[in-house]
Amino acid sequence: MGLKDKTSKGSRWRKTFVYAWQGLMDALGKEKNLQFHFVFASIMVVCSFIFSISRTEWLFVILSIFGVIALELMNTAVERVVDLVTKEYHPLAKQAKDIAAASVLVYAFMSVIIGLVIFLPKVIQLFEKWLVF
Numbered sequence: 001m002g003l004k005d006k007t008s009k010g011s012r013w014r015k016t017f018v019y020a021w022q023g024l025m026d027a028l029g030k031e032k033n034l035q036f037h038f039v040f041a042s043i044m045v046v047c048s049f050i051f052s053i054s055r056t057e058w059l060f061v062i063l064s065i066f067g068v069i070a071l072e073l074m075n076t077a078v079e080r081v082v083d084l085v086t087k088e089y090h091p092l093a094k095q096a097k098d099i100a101a102a103s104v105l106v107y108a109f110m111s112v113i114i115g116l117v118i119f120l121p122k123v124i125q126l127f128e129k130w131l132v133f
């Protein structure tokens with residue numbers, strides 16, 4: 001492999017990263033739901049540190065956070081493509097948008113369950129300790 005090949009591969013990776021970053025920033029600037037997911041994710045991370053959750057629990061928290069954000073980005077991409085294809089009302093456009101939104105909702109629901117399984121017993125334990133004092 002020549003130096004030129006290595007350089008062009010390197011710049012291709014850089015371009016891929018730059019475009020993906022631009023996509024993330026664009027969506028973050030315009031999508032209220034995505035902003036909400038970032039705020040909620042930050043709260044989850046702070047709670048995870050406060051309660052000193054285990055390594056396995058961290059894995060579930062990380063999967064929940066990144067999964068929901070990745071799906072919200074995909075949902076945003078679907079919305080953009082639908083809007084690009086048609087401004088008119090079309091049942092298929094409605095289905096595409098609603099199904100993409102449903103994918104986020106399903107994953108977010110799972111994340112809430114994970115959050116409850118991890119944090120609820122810890123919060124209850126905390127209250128029990130307070131009540132004893």
Ligand SMILES: Nc1ncnc2c1ncn2[C@@H]1O[C@H](COP(=O)(O)OP(=O)(O)OP(=O)(O)O)[C@@H](O)[C@H]1O
Pocket residue numbers: 033079086087088089090091093094095097098101
């Ligand atoms: N071209 C269309 N044809 C039919 N139904 C549509 C069309 N565009 C949007 N809808 C329906 O209207 C709803 C709201 O669409 P709208 O584009 O206002 O918001 P969104 O882009 O889906 O969501 P967000 O508020 O997160 O940007 C969609 O979920 C879909 O049910």
